[in-house]
Amino acid sequence: MVSVQDLDEATEAVKGGADIVDVKNLKEMTVGSNFPPVIRRVREAFPKEIHVSVTLGVVPNQPGTVALAVYGAAALNATSVKVGFVNSDYEMALRILRESKRALEGSETKLVAATFADSHLYGGIDPTLVVKLARESGSDGILIDTLTKDGRNLFDFMDEETLRGLVVEAKDLGMSTALSGSLRIENLDTLVRINPDIVGVRGAVCTNGDREGGKVAASAVAKLREEIRLRMEGKINVYASWLKPKA
Amino acid sequence: MSAHSTLVDGTKKNCRGIVAQLVDIMGQVGVGAVVDAVVPDPVNRDEVVNWAKRKGYTIVADSKRGNVFVLSIMKTH
Numbered sequence: 001m002v003s004v005q006d007l008d009e010a011t012e013a014v015k016g017g018a019d020i021v022d023v024k025n026l027k028e029m030t031v032g033s034n035f036p037p038v039i040r041r042v043r044e045a046f047p048k049e050i051h052v053s054v055t056l057g058v059v060p061n062q063p064g065t066v067a068l069a070v071y072g073a074a075a076l077n078a079t080s081v082k083v084g085f086v087n088s089d090y091e092m093a094l095r096i097l098r099e100s101k102r103a104l105e106g107s108e109t110k111l112v113a114a115t116f117a118d119s120h121l122y123g124g125i126d127p128t129l130v131v132k133l134a135r136e137s138g139s140d141g142i143l144i145d146t147l148t149k150d151g152r153n154l155f156d157f158m159d160e161e162t163l164r165g166l167v168v169e170a171k172d173l174g175m176s177t178a179l180s181g182s183l184r185i186e187n188l189d190t191l192v193r194i195n196p197d198i199v200g201v202r203g204a205v206c207t208n209g210d211r212e213g214g215k216v217a218a219s220a221v222a223k224l225r226e227e228i229r230l231r232m233e234g235k236i237n238v239y240a241s242w243l244k245p246k247a
Numbered sequence: 248m249s250a251h252s253t254l255v256d257g258t259k260k261n262c263r264g265i266v267a268q269l270v271d272i273m274g275q276v277g278v279g280a281v282v283d284a285v286v287p288d289p290v291n292r293d294e295v296v297n298w299a300k301r302k303g304y305t306i307v308a309d310s311k312r313g314n315v316f317v318l319s320i321m322k323t324h
Binding site: 019020049051079080110140141171172173174175176177192195197198231232233234238 | 260262263264266267268270271274287288289290291294298301
């Protein structure tokens with residue numbers, strides 16, 4: 001999954017082999033929502049097999065407002081819509097997700113509950129509650145991302161074992177699982193060991209590795225995809241870093 | 248025991264992984280049914296095997312066909 005800001009970037013992502021383009025707007029926080037015409041253009045540019053997800057970023061504690069935005073994502077034929085929480089307590093997040101699910105009745109758009117691994121820095125909701133939130137709200141999937149974009153990434157805030165446990169638990173419940181948060185090629189061994197269904201990137205596939213100043217480049221997407229393939233097919237041993245030399 | 252097999256094709260693009268699709272299918276089929284899973288790579292093959300063991304299902308066949316793995320899993324309870 002490649003985060004894109006416009007149709008040009010989406011086209012580069014798909015050319016490079018991305019299965020999912022995630023439309024967002026970096027000008028409205030690091031994970032903000034984009035405008036309906038941009039989402040519509042991206043959705044209409046690609047066949048249904050290319051999934052177009054929409055991020056609502058960090059949502060306000062207003063279930064009606066969020067449900068209406070979720071409804072909008074469905075009206076734009078988004079494959080999925082991600083609803084993220086920082087400044088919400090558990091009960092509010094659950095209420096928002098349940099209303100969001102109701103707003104998607106009759107549509108094919110999937111609801112993804114998102115928490116942030118670094119939410120403790122913002123006084124936010126415990127990210128490990130994401131599976132419970134998704135299960136109790138009837139969400140279709142989970143995403144764990146980060147808000148901090150200062151060079152630290154997902155694994156600076158949550159360890160592999162915790163993430164693997166959450167991914168396994170969500171898969172056992174029939175959910176889609178996604179991990180994101182300034183992920184880089186050097187994280188791929190760990191990611192493949194965890195094996196989420198979806199790995200979300202932006203900086204790693206942007207020119208100069210710059211998620212804000214750079215643009216998504218097809219060549220970088222293709223390289224990342226190939227590196228993933230090599231690991232999934234066992235041509236690169238993702239357990240090598242676990243092996244310790246014998247005494 | 249059902250003679251029919253149900254297929255989960257993990258080589259097709261889907262936001263939900265093979266395990267999540269198997270969870271759905273196993274919820275729909277009866278005890279004794281066999282579900283075939285086509286799995287594109289060793290990482291997911293191992294994950295499906297571990298999932299089946301954890302759930303107490305029986306893997307009745309496990310083979311490599313070309314570039315993919317085919318696992319036949321029986322719902323035993």
